[in-house]
Amino acid sequence: QKEVEQNSGPLSVPEGAIASLNCTYSDRGSQSFFWYRQYSGKSPELIMSIYSNGDKEDGRFTAQLNKASQYVSLLIRDSQPSDSPTYLCAVNPGNQFYFGTGTSLTVIP
Amino acid sequence: DGGITQSPKYLFRKEGQNVTLSCEQNLNHDAMYWYRQDPGQGLRLIYYSQIVNDFQKGDIAEGYSVSREKKESFPLTVTSAQKNPTAFYLCASSLRDLTEAFFGQGTRLTVV
Numbered sequence: 001q002k003e004v005e006q007n008s009g010p011l012s013v014p015e016g017a018i019a020s021l022n023c024t025y026s027d028r029g030s031q032s033f034f035w036y037r038q039y040s041g042k043s044p045e046l047i048m049s050i051y052s053n054g055d056k057e058d059g060r061f062t063a064q065l066n067k068a069s070q071y072v073s074l075l076i077r078d079s080q081p082s083d084s085p086t087y088l089c090a091v092n093p094g095n096q097f098y099f100g101t102g103t104s105l106t107v108i109p
Numbered sequence: 110d111g112g113i114t115q116s117p118k119y120l121f122r123k124e125g126q127n128v129t130l131s132c133e134q135n136l137n138h139d140a141m142y143w144y145r146q147d148p149g150q151g152l153r154l155i156y157y158s159q160i161v162n163d164f165q166k167g168d169i170a171e172g173y174s175v176s177r178e179k180k181e182s183f184p185l186t187v188t189s190a191q192k193n194p195t196a197f198y199l200c201a202s203s204l205r206d207l208t209e210a211f212f213g214q215g216t217r218l219t220v221v
Binding site for chain 2: 043096097100101
């Protein structure tokens with residue numbers, strides 16, 4: 001069983017819509033959760049971190065964490081074509097990071 | 110300007126050769142990590158270190174070696190024992206175990 005699972009996509013949304021990306025994880029002891037975006041050929045860039053249940057908002061991005069259901073999601077409001085890289089979910093149960101395989105997002109103008 | 114520097118950006122290796130990838134950080138982070146990424150796949154952990162002079166194997170450590178003699182530096186050697194070394198290698202660091210990790214720009218290694 002994979003530690004972190006994401007729908008590989010591609011996920012397509014029209015420009016201006018809300019994009020919703022989901023991630024589930026297997027280790028109930030996980031304590032910190034992260035979303036990264038990765039453009040083709042580049043290294044991952046941190047978007048948000050979340051450590052406690054609930055929502056965390058930063059600009060157009062909202063991370064949501066539900067530890068009981070073992071999922072973490074990322075909402076992108078007012079999606080723009082520049083929001084079209086791959087999004088990686090990462091989970092840290094204590095001493096290392098486990099990454100999902102990423103969800104490819106396409107924002108259609 | 111703080112950050113993580115990986116060098117070189119591109120590296121070509123002949124079969125049977127060992128090569129060393131450099132990773133330096135000036136963020137005063139305790140933990141450092143090496144990941145490998147293959148096309149269309151996620152990041153797989155090679156080695157990680159949480160303190161100087163100590164490191165642990167990740168999921169795919171065979172054919173790789175590391176050292177952590179200084180807090181700022183965590184070089185990765187790809188040995189000839191690594192059968193399929195062509196990949197994108199990413200170094201990351203984090204302040205402590207549970208805090209966010211930041212990545213260098215990566216090294217693309219190709220075996221010729």
